[in-house]
Amino acid sequence: MTLDIDAAAAALLGARRSGTRLDALPEGARPGSEAEAYAVQDAVARALGPVAGWKVGAPSATATPARAALHADTIFETERLPASLFHVIGAEAEIAYRFGRDLPPEAGPYDRDAVLAAVATLHPAIEIADTRFATFGAVDAHSQRADQQNHGVLVLGPGLIEWRGLDPVTQRVRLTLDGQIRHDKVGGNSAVDPVRLLVWLANEGARSLGGIKAGQVVTTGSCTGTDFVTAPSRMTADFPGLGSVTLAIE
Template sequence: MPLDIDAAAAALLDARRSGTRLDALPEGARPGSEAEAYAVQDAVARVLGPVAGWKVGAPSATATPARAALHADTIFETDELPASLFHRIGAEAEIAYRFGRDLPPEAGPYDREAVLAAVATLHPAIEIADTRFTVFGAVDAPSQRADQQNHGVLVLGPGLTEWRGLDPVSQPVRLTIDGTILHDHAGGNSAVDPVRLLVWLANEGARSLGGIKAGQVVTTGSCTGTDFVEAPTRIVAEFPGLGSVTLAIG
């Protein structure tokens, strides 16, 4: 039986609008493959409006990356958000790249240097992992991918224009929750090299939604894992040489 993409998208969109959580996607509307998961994810994205950014990550240095399109209503440059925005609060310290020019799919393929040449600024970032499902991580992987790969919000710190001297593979990072340092190390991204993720996104991952566009920001996966916390909370992600970003949720 073919996947009912419209029913899957409608269920996820209703959960977003109403705040009601899903135990699972409806029968007949549960993606069984990565391609089906992206078809649902893209259907949701087209309803939510213009793509303002992307999240991309990979579980290892050689694994195929995964992505989700992000929208303006979940990308912030602020230091405070209300707890009512969240079902779960999974804190992650990330490095984000804002693009200064388009990378249209038809003009590719792009190599590493071509992708980096299109980047305008580098940002320290906090992503909050969240879910439209009742229990975080309890549904199958394709359903999680369809649900914007467990994206809640992305909070950006100030952009750095002179970023070329930074090495994201060895970049120091510190994550502090309510005054307690939980992580303090170098690197830490499960994908190892975030730039590989950007190249994949430019050549493959963003293709179905028109490619990477100028102004979009791409966050490249957690350097600290995911720490689930309860509100009220204060999260600080520091990347020495890059900058820091703070988020209070209350």
């Protein structure tokens, strides 16, 4: 059966616009492969407008990464957001890279040095995991991939220009939730090395939507796992040497 990409995208876009949550994607519109999941994700991304950033991650040091395109309406530099934005609130402390120049796919392939040379600033970040489905994580993995890989919002802390002395693999991170330290560790990213994710995104992951472009920010997966909280909640992700970011959801 041929996947109905338009029907899948329409269902996800309708859930975003109305706030109504889906039990599942419609019959005939449920992706059965990574390629189909990305086709739906890309259709949603094109409908939402220009790509302002990306999320990318991997479950291990050798696993193929996964990505989702992000848009300006879910990327913030703020310390406060309304609880009405969210269905669920999954707090994640992350490291994000803002690019200072384009990496067009046709000019690749890019190696590690070339990708890092295009980075302008490094940011402490909090991603809030959320879903357009009724229950977080209840649908199949391909449907979750199609749904922007469970992205809610991305909140950025101040950008660090002199970041090259920082090693994300050995970077310490502390996540505080409502005044209690929930995580305090070194590294913590399941992909181990976030830069590998950036290289994959530049060469493969971002290709179908025009590649990485100047001004886009790429967040590279949680260093702390996902902690689900209820509003009101206040959280701080602190990366010594990089900076910190605080978000209150009320």
